[in-house]
Amino acid sequence: MAQDSFTPDETDLRLVHALQAAPRATWHEVGRSLGVDPVTAARRWQGLADAGFARVTAYPEVRLWAKEHCNAFIEIDLEPTARPHAVEVLSRLPQVVSISVISSGRDLFLTVLTPDLTTLSHVVLHQLHALPGLRRTRTHTVTTVYGEGNRWRLGALEPRQLPAGRSTGGGAVWKPHHREVLGALDDGRRPAAEIAARTGRSASTVRRWLNEMVDGRLLSLRCEVAQPITGRPIAATFWARVPPDELDRTGTALTELPEVRLCAAVTGADNLVMTLWLRSLGDIQRFEAELARRLPALALTDRAVTLRAVKRMGCLLDDAGRITDVVPVDPWAGP
Template identity: 90%
Template sequence: MQDSLTPDETDLRLVHALQAAPRASWHEVGRSLGVDPVTAARRWQGLVDAGLARVTAYPEVRLWAQDHCNAFIEVDIEPTARPHAVEVLSRIPQIVSISVISSGRDLFLTVLTPDLAGLSHVVLQQLHGLPGLRRTRTHTVTTVYGEGNHWRLGALEPQRRARAGAGRPTGGRAVWKPHHREVLRALDDGRRPAAEIAARTGRSGSTVRRWLGEMVDGRLLSLRCEVAQPITGWPITATFWARVPPDELDRTATALTELPEVRLCAAVTGADNLVMTLWLRSLGDVQRLEAELARRLPALTLTDRAVTLRAVKRMGCLVDETGRITEVVPVDPWATA
């Protein structure tokens, strides 16, 4: 890596390779990139130390939305109370993402809980106890069509992409069990070796490897190579709210997930039944993309849009003002206060 601010092309290709296969061995990563495994490991550690990349772990949100509870929460709060609120909320394991946004809202939260009772506790006990709170608006998710785990940096050549993407889960669905939760809580680093997870949980290494296999093959667990947004070439985050006729929702949302700008696309309850989060190359792309959506998807009516002023937390990763990853608060939907 050239320096902590400007990763070179090999670093970006390394990130892309780990986006495709987050727990691949360094031998596999080195082979996909055409570099020595020791070099790949050293470069990755440099990226992690600089806060430019990290593999994080969380429940696979598309299946989680079917059996549990996902929600987006808009929070309006007094400006002087915002720093305290951000500090408090960023430490809550069920609140997996936090953004400070524009367009008449203060904070935009993504929340994972086991059920509606858990969501009610987060909203009514933890959010409503914040000093300076004005109001909250909660939108429960009915279907997740696409999320950031499938977004790619685009740094690998096509032939290497196929090699790096090998070995994706093919098993049937599994059900969350207490031992799966133990593993999830130990995965503050998604690349943590099974032996270290075993030491944290008091289990054997072979048992942990088997449980990890169950979670990945059973599509319980998402492993995501998170990357500091400023180095991606897509420095702008925008959120669009939209309305789509119910009979057009699946087709329209599926088409949206095919756009390279779309990081998240989910159906929600409320007058606006679709929310999408986008990464863009410039502010001008907001207007360009609106025009493109109007042309390509006539059933879609955009009702509001907001630009992220600052990301605070992204799928458990705490992010500073420069966009660097400073710390991880492990995602735990079952956490108690």
């Protein structure tokens, strides 16, 4: 289906919301939530995916990853003519999971996942610093992730209509066979039988490993949606300073606001970063006023508007924000 010939309707948006709640729900479960038959639900999903409006992605659960491994936000300044080449190179790096072209004196804003600080240093000092036209980089390591995009919801369904998601615990650790499964999940809804064919394992073994990853909070499955169809076409990033004894309370409170997609504590003078999806540029000022009223301990230090999202949790995006391809997230990838 051609991207320009398809416009999602209300049923499509409800379908996306259902898969945000339960990304690997069966089509029978999804159809029951929407009041349509399973064949219709599957057909509509295929239409959304073909048009680049939605896709289920798979990546390490970043809140747990920040505790055990290494998450970082990296700001990159480039010569103006060097940006297209840098974007092309960085978009293909499996550790660089998200890329935005932003305003406010920065060129690119990256989200990076690596197993440890040594690997992060290699990515920065050898891969990023090798980019032609690089002026400088600023790296902010993440200490706590309070909330991220897999909890953000479209708001098209009532809670009672949502398919049941899986309850998760914790305590699991990444093992080589988990990494095998992650490497085969370029599509987060890929059936276990297809993952088995890719990895040379049995379908029953893959199902058990996949359940281990989800139940143990190793793996996040997220129904990624093209921002233009959400009704919130403006993305912005805020930096803030919060007293250390107020940081956890403030970060948790921010995740309850519908505009907040990501909220994380970071190292540096600015110790909190949040990304927002907003309905208009004017909402930036309104949101700032709301923060001042709700969270007086928080002092905003900088703001940047996203001029273009290039990559979001492995999904490559076109100029209109639609998903064109995926680079599977792999924090352990070699050079």
